[in-house]
Amino acid sequence: MSTRRATISDVARAAGVAASTASVVFSGKTPVSDATRQRVLDAAAELDYTGPDPRAASLRRGRSGIVGVVFEGALRTVFLDPVTRIMMDGVADGVASLGAGLLLLRDDDREPTLVSAPLDAAVLVGCNAGLRESMAILRSRGIPVVVIEGDAGPDVPQIDLDNRDAQREMAQHVRTLGHERVVAVTLPCDASRRRGWIPVDQQFTVDVTRDRLAGFRDVFPDAGALAAAGSSIDEGLIAGRVLFADPAGRPTAVIAQSDMLAAGVIRAAEEAGLRVAHDVTVTGFDGVSVDGLAPYELTTMAQPAADKGRAAGQAVAAMLEGRDAASFRFTCTFRAGNTAAAPSA
Amino acid sequence: MSTRRATISDVARAAGVAASTASVVFSGKTPVSDATRQRVLDAAAELDYTGPDPRAASLRRGRSGIVGVVFEGALRTVFLDPVTRIMMDGVADGVASLGAGLLLLRDDDREPTLVSAPLDAAVLVGCNAGLRESMAILRSRGIPVVVIEGDAGPDVPQIDLDNRDAQREMAQHVRTLGHERVVAVTLPCDASRRRGWIPVDQQFTVDVTRDRLAGFRDVFPDAGALAAAGSSIDEGLIAGRVLFADPAGRPTAVIAQSDMLAAGVIRAAEEAGLRVAHDVTVTGFDGVSVDGLAPYELTTMAQPAADKGRAAGQAVAAMLEGRDAASFRFTCTFRAGNTAAAPSA
């Protein structure tokens, strides 16, 4: 009912002790006599005081208990993209020892930003566009950072994937099967997310796309690559329709840069009356299970998404505890499904 | 290189202006002459000052720009449970207008808690255990709260689902099909998450479980109900194995309280050599697509999870902007699949 919320000084005054004493009653940092503690607690109850204001405490302590997880693009991908989701689960696990909350942020100018959020540490996820700039800001703030799948410079711990090697392995598998008319369906090349055939002089701001494409090109240097506007079944469908529009010139194998894209390509193949594996080979990347794809099991490169996230979380925890955090590179493993086969004569 | 990070006063001093002037240069709240602004900006660049410390700013302003989303149990459920995921996507959407960040928190004593996190507002998701207590804390802090699927008292906006009605509708459907030996497989009853047959005098701290069970009992007052320890395929499998262990006494229909549980029950049915629909009817709840369930399509009650989240987010935004936020109850819709049929003679 009072006009103003009670502060610790109010409580202290009511209890007849100093504010500092009331403070330690709540923090427990220093022994306090039972009698005093009780008086303080009673006063607090009386005044409806529920404990120190976190804002003031964090200013004073210099810690907020918040770890930022920064994404490129819309926040919804966090919840909708299966790989990101699994990775986030790992991050949550990795920072568990810190008891920190995860603050979801995006890599743009919308609030809250890296600049305006009270972070103890940050995990940058696949942020490539403004990465350097973000890093500079965080560094000058003295906020420890870990980067997942992005190049942030020498002294920033990075959690990486062997994207190029993995995609090369898959491409080799496809070539070994005997395919020659092969096309890649890629993730977006840059923030514009433009769909279409990728020109040879394409600039990439998305490292994952660039690296997986490089692995593909290691095996099929002259093959075409069609960029999608995102990693979804719908995008894969759109790309697939382009590929299968001309029955004569269609590829015998499609190497997609994500399982979601591959699933869409498969759908397009079905639309076009093609039998997957028999008429056209389709491979994925990530190793997440895609819903509703039965009876197909994607032939794909499985990545340890949860481990990646966990490693990032643990790295952040280490840095916050003053320990060193090392970079780490994870490896994908080939997973055979039933969507790849030798081309039909 | 300096021993201490630069503050706005340092910048102001270097620029030869007052701290308050430097402040407005960064906040833009008051007109500043171009010359002054430039001097301040130059000084800031020189000192490697990247802007006001968010902790100090939020103490001063009384706003942190952070909305807490509080879950009961482990944070990983946020990323692993499909309903929660979809709902979170809605929440993110709903608070978008605020420019606030979402801080993922858990409803327990680990840091950061409701007490120690710098929140402007909070969304409590399915928190029933410590709900009252949490509410009391938040209220005395003057932090607006919205509760999703939980009863927090009269003057707290709640986003609800017609759980009882919906489950009753499903139960009626099953009865109409002709089933008599029917069993419910439920979500956990309380924080203990004990598995097993639910006694008549069971106390529920999880409203969802209680309400859906009530709807079931409206139609099958004397039927048994088997509690699972969570909402997952594995838990459904465990429950299903119990139900189908005795071929003689097995139910002809199983009404599960979530799609994940239903998927597990279906798996158990397959294990037991039963044909779903033909030998045993299995129904779900939620209307999320469960991976790998083909060729089955669950007969289920679909809930508008994203809408629920969005409504919560918008309610929070409204309260923060000083407007009133109303409670809202969403309705589930029956969705026919191929997992329910009349009992075989």
Add this chain to the structure above:
DNA sequence: TTGTAAGCGTTATCAG
């Protein structure tokens, strides 16, 4: 064990 004092870094207010 308790109290004193000195900030933490910012920004709202109001006068100039």
Add this chain to the structure above:
DNA sequence: CTGATAACGCTTACAA
């Protein structure tokens, strides 16, 4: 348009 001042609410040496 700029500056002085006074909080914001708390914590932590250090002194008593």
